Each structure stands twice: as C-alpha cells, then as structure tokens.
Amino acid sequence: MKMSELLQRSGVPLATVKYYLRAGLLAPGESTGATTAIYGEQHVRRLALIRALTEVVGLPLASVRTILGLIDEPAPDRFRTLGRAIEVLPPAVEADPGADYPRARAALAEIGQLYDPGYAAVAQLERGLAAAEAVGMPMGTERLHGYARHVMAIAEIDLAQLPGDDTSRAVEYSVLGTAVYEPILAAMRRLAHQDLAHRILGPAAGDRD
Amino acid sequence: MKMSELLQRSGVPLATVKYYLRAGLLAPGESTGATTAIYGEQHVRRLALIRALTEVVGLPLASVRTILGLIDEPAPDRFRTLGRAIEVLPPAVEADPGADYPRARAALAEIGQLYDPGYAAVAQLERGLAAAEAVGMPMGTERLHGYARHVMAIAEIDLAQLPGDDTSRAVEYSVLGTAVYEPILAAMRRLAHQDLAHRILGPAAGDRD
DNA sequence: CTACCTTGGATAGTACAACTATCCAATCGG
C-alpha cells in the first residue's frame, strides 16, 4: 500500500508518521522511486503497537524504541531480553547492581524469592515500598504474603500462555505481555475495589448519585 | 520551622517549593511577618506525598492536585471519592457514561461483576483490552477468569487494611492505597515472572551473564 | 545599629518530549 492508505488504515496523521520514521520507530517503506514507497501489513501493525505502547501503557517514545528493538532483535536469551524490556517500563528506574535495596531485599527474603540488585524490578519495588512508607502506609508482612501468593498465581497464568516453540514470538509475547497486561490488571484491581466496596459498604454507600 | 529547615527536611529545592506553593499543591506557611512564615510537619509530609505521587506513581501535577484535594476535602461518600481519584490515575481516561465499552462489558459479564460505563476504570479496561487485541494478543476467557479470581483476592486484602471508623483517614487510605500499591504490585508481578522464568526455563536460560 | 542574609513574591527563562506545520522539488498518474 502507499502512504495515503497507511495513514487511513492506521489513523495516524502524516506528520506523525514522518516523525516516527525519522525517529527510527518505523521502518521506511520499500522505495519504488524518488517520491514513492510501498508499505505492508507490518507497518500497520507496528503503528498500532507504537500507539498502544504510548497511549495505553504511557511509555515515552525512547522506551518504545527500546522495546521495538528487543522484539526485532532479542538479546541472546529470553531472560535478559525480558530484563531489558522491564527496565524501560514505567516507572523507569535503572538498576544498579552495586546498590543495596534494603526494603526489597527484606520483602523478597520474606516471600522466598531471589534477590538480585541487578534487576530493574527490584529497584522499582524498593522505590514503591519506600514511597508507601513515606506516605505513612508501609506494607505489612501479612499483606506482602497475600500479594505474593496471588501475584505468583497471576504470573503462572501469564507463563502458561507463552508459546514454547518459537523463541522470537515468545520474546515478543513476554515483552508485550508484561507491558500490555499491566494496565489491564490495574484496571481490574480498581474495578474489584469498587465491586467490593459496593457489596461491603452496602448499596447506600455505593449509590452513585 | 522556617523555610530553610523545610528545604533541608524535605530535600526539595527552594525554587520547586515556591512553584508548588504557587500551584496550590502546598499550603502556605503561617505568616509571621512580611518576610517570614513558619511551616509544620504537615508541610514535610505533604512534600513527601507530592514527590511520591510524581516520582514513583508518575502522576502529572494536575492529577496530584486532584488527589490532594480529595484527601483534604473528600466527596460526600467514599465511593464517589475513590471513583474520582481513580479517574486521574494513569492511564488517564475520562469515563463517558453514555459510551459503550463492549470489551469491558463482555469481560465483566463473564466474571460476574457490575458493568457501569460511568466508571473510569471501565474505560481503562476497555482501552487495555483493545490494546491487547491491537497488538495481537487478545485476552482469553481462561486468562480473564484466572486474573479475576486473584485480583479479587488482592482487593480483599486491600480492603481488610482499611480503617473502618475514621472516614477521612479511610478516604486517604483508599486513594493513596490505590495509587501507591499499584507500582508495587507491578514490580512484584515482574519479579514473579523472572522467578518463574528462572525456575522453569532452567538455570541455563536464566543465567544472567 | 548596621551590613549581610533570608524570605516572600513576581516574572522570565530553560529543557525536554511529542508532535505539527510548511516548504520544496521530484514524480506519479489520470
């Protein structure tokens, strides 16, 4: 298809597509002359992916670029690829293998999980726990164990979906699954809160007008 | 305390504190003359809260302002207060009571929860589900049920922590708990993924160098 | 008591991200 059709199919304005091309987020079409190039389905999908990551997940374009790069050329092993992808997901925190994350270390020890200060998610956990403390609602042991149990169950569901044979697709699945399903989980938690509040606080308290 | 001490205690630069004062995020100190005012512990706490919401949760200041306003002056009932707070949490989506959210409606019907297009979280769920579809990994029924079960269990843990007697504290708890514990849950899910990947894919695949 | 420091208040400037708009020239297509 030509540019005009790509614009129509994707719903992205021309100026923005040009911007993505310049930024290296979108591969140029196959040039068929000085003033034309043809684009394929992969361009439509790529645009949808960029928009989903920016608008729904809320990623800055620099992070989108990293994730797209990982999908196109994964790191030698899945584990490291996923680790790299996680680093750019919000809230972006760079892991410092030399640093100590005391709250995260204690929490992970408590629930029997591996503590590795080189994981970005460990730094994120530390920040989250510190923030919870700072606003006067630190995480208790009971809550921690409860969260851990159910989060682990959710992670098992996620991994069960993982296509085991095709590595490249598995990487794409892992990376996108982490990013895309996070907002869904957050929304479901919020809805669960409202559902529970409605049932427990009673119809009176739950009445919306 | 005086301004200089507030700066030291909070670690926030003077220019930024002045900016927050101007923006109405921080109440002015009690004026003791044309060029002095005294600040209290509540100012230190408020600054910590602002920083936690902006840096850890990643909220824009406009959303922080809304949340602070809800904590200071909650809406008539908890249910609506929490609803308003949820609306400003990322990814910010405004709920349109007149709109239809087919994916969210189907999903909520499937798991037996109330569907109300007036909830911002419903619009968020719709967006998330649509994004998952757009990138080629739509949510299946099995996954939906699994998520729902565990998310509901997590929400029950959250609500168990809620102080039942003091409404104002309960509101603060609900609002902050939703915002602050979301990044913690996200980090825990990512760590659970890595933990599982390490155990299932084996030490070889999990080797980090 | 006085010279310097702190403060409050106002205003302007900076930095970055993510577009958005325009211009030009080549060329494609009816």
Next chain:
DNA sequence: CCGATTGGATAGTTGTACTATCCAAGGTAG
C-alpha cells in the same frame, strides 16, 4: 501534462515541570 502525492528537511507549537533571577523588606548577628 498538470494537479496531487510523496519524501525529505526544517522550523514552530504545545505542554509540563521546573529553574533562575530580581527586588524589596524584614530579620539577625556582631
């Protein structure tokens, strides 16, 4: 063959979150 489309380049806009400077008045240490 002539208007519309395209690629390529460049400049401008919008929004957010600060950051820096200036001024005047009031506090404060010696």
